Amino acid sequence: xxxxxxxxxxxxxxxxxxxxxxxxxxxxxxxxxxxxxxxxxxxxxxxxxxxxxxxxxxxxxxxxxxxxxxxxxxxxxxxxxxxxxxxxxxxxxxxxxxxxxxxxxxxxxxxxxxxxxxxxxxxxxxxxxxxxxxxxxxxxxxxxxxxxxxxxxxxxxxxxxxxxxxxxxxxxxxxxxxxxxxxxxxxxxxxxxxxxxxxxxxxxxxxxxxxxxxxxxxxxxxxxxxxxxxxxxxxxxxxxxxxxxxxxxxxxxxxxxxxxxxxxxxxxxxxxxxxxxxxxxxxxxxxxxxxxxxxxxxxxxxxxxxxxxxxxxxxxxxxxxxxxxxxxxxxxxxxxxxxxxxxxxxxxxxxxxxxxxxxxxxxxxxxxxxxxxxxxxxxxxxxxxxxxxxxxxxxxxxxxxxxxxxxxxxxxxxxxxxxxxxxxxxxxxxxxxxxxxxxxxxxxxxxxxxxx
Numbered sequence: 001x002x003x004x005x006x007x008x009x010x011x012x013x014x015x016x017x018x019x020x021x022x023x024x025x026x027x028x029x030x031x032x033x034x035x036x037x038x039x040x041x042x043x044x045x046x047x048x049x050x051x052x053x054x055x056x057x058x059x060x061x062x063x064x065x066x067x068x069x070x071x072x073x074x075x076x077x078x079x080x081x082x083x084x085x086x087x088x089x090x091x092x093x094x095x096x097x098x099x100x101x102x103x104x105x106x107x108x109x110x111x112x113x114x115x116x117x118x119x120x121x122x123x124x125x126x127x128x129x130x131x132x133x134x135x136x137x138x139x140x141x142x143x144x145x146x147x148x149x150x151x152x153x154x155x156x157x158x159x160x161x162x163x164x165x166x167x168x169x170x171x172x173x174x175x176x177x178x179x180x181x182x183x184x185x186x187x188x189x190x191x192x193x194x195x196x197x198x199x200x201x202x203x204x205x206x207x208x209x210x211x212x213x214x215x216x217x218x219x220x221x222x223x224x225x226x227x228x229x230x231x232x233x234x235x236x237x238x239x240x241x242x243x244x245x246x247x248x249x250x251x252x253x254x255x256x257x258x259x260x261x262x263x264x265x266x267x268x269x270x271x272x273x274x275x276x277x278x279x280x281x282x283x284x285x286x287x288x289x290x291x292x293x294x295x296x297x298x299x300x301x302x303x304x305x306x307x308x309x310x311x312x313x314x315x316x317x318x319x320x321x322x323x324x325x326x327x328x329x330x331x332x333x334x335x336x337x338x339x340x341x342x343x344x345x346x347x348x349x350x351x352x353x354x355x356x357x358x359x360x361x362x363x364x365x366x367x368x369x370x371x372x373x374x375x376x377x378x379x380x381x382x383x384x385x386x387x388x389x390x391x392x393x394x395x396x397x398x399x400x401x402x403x404x405x406x407x408x409x410x411x412x413x414x415x416x417x418x419x420x421x422x423x424x425x426x427x428x429x430x431x432x433x434x435x436x437x438x439x440x441x442x443x444x445x446x447x448x449x450x451x452x
Contacts, residue, residue: 033098037083051134054232071131078135081112085145088432106146133162147435160211171224178237186227190258201346253332264343330382342393357405368419398423
């Protein structure tokens with residue numbers, strides 16, 4: 001089979017019995033490799049993208065549910081795709097487990113996507129569920145990671161539409177769901193909410209669609225949509241059991257990270273929302289006041305976080321007494337603190353357009369110093385599962401330094417140059433995409449304009 005050919009895919013109407021000892025996933029990879037990739041998803045990626053309920057997911061996998069359940073099969077294939085995309089350092093070990101794996105991770109993603117498309121019968125969208133949403137969401141993230149932003153963008157729109165149809169944003173529609181489904185949908189909502197905030201603070205081209213709009217946000221109960229702060233093992237279909245007194249868990253980290261995105265656009269502790277965007281659009285002074293409040297609140301947002309999640313936490317974490325490993329904690333901490341500093345930088349970018357760069361330059365320098373501290377003190381293995389999203393956040397902070405309002409030999413100008421060089425070196429080390437990623441450029445071709 002050539003390197004760029006697409007692997008055989010199952011019949012879209014596959015209802016025939018699978019040959020004994022074979023699996024429908026075999027056209028993508030061997031069962032041994034699939035199990036290895038699922039294990040790596042649960043260990044490295046799940047803390048950041050928790051789109052499964054671990055106990056019930058593992059039970060379904062152990063009973064080979066993918067041989068007769070297309071939705072579970074699609075979810076498994078999408079999990080393989082996200083693992084290949086987010087863990088490039090492990091790819092050679094995967095190829096040693098299955099020599100039929102392509103040399104290129106992007107080719108593997110294309111095969112996974114072709115597999116998923118082949119599963120779509122004419123009535124595929126007549127019945128939807130969380131697994132279909134999760135598969136779509138994972139594939140969008142995966143294609144972004146390997147430098148295919150246009151493909152990622154289109155699949156992301158599908159995941160947003162599925163999220164709206166599942167009413168992930170309407171907690172009042174959760175009442176008839178079981179406890180597992182409620183928790184999954186809460187987490188799914190926040191994963192989509194991250195994209196919404198991205199579009200609010202950075203979508204300057206305005207080409208991206210959004211999961212939410214301002215009118216919907218005005219009636220969305222974000223507090224009620226926060227996941228229950230327990231691990232999956234304490235949740236069954238019929239009840240959620242309070243966990244031990246430990247303040248360190250993967251769910252805690254997910255909630256802390258989600259609240260940062262919330263805090264970037266409004267005060268989570270306020271009883272009332274501030275002035276609406278349409279009012280602030282007509283009053284630069286009101287917009288400046290809003291952004292400065294968000295910046296001030298965000299700056300101290302992690303002061304009350306459990307000690308192991310804080311930026312300057314001591315390295316005395318005992319994983320034996322908690323539900324997550326030291327590596328999982330490291331991955332979550334990197335995600336939390338890079339996001340925390342990136343959001344502040346994005347708010348400063350907006351403030352600079354309305355005020356002057358000199359007014360907040362010392363804060364930009366402080367953000368850069370803190371970000372370098374986080375990156376230099378986090379092992380590469382813990383940073384890797386964060387993927388290109390982390391790299392792009394680092395890049396955005398560095399770009400803000402290029403607008404330094406001071407000229408050499410001013411010390412601020414010299415520091416800005418040193419910070420940019422340090423960030424450039426770090427990004428060169430962290431960026432494992434196989435092609436030049438053009439997510440912030442117009443990388444698509446408008447054929448109607450080619451002859452103009």
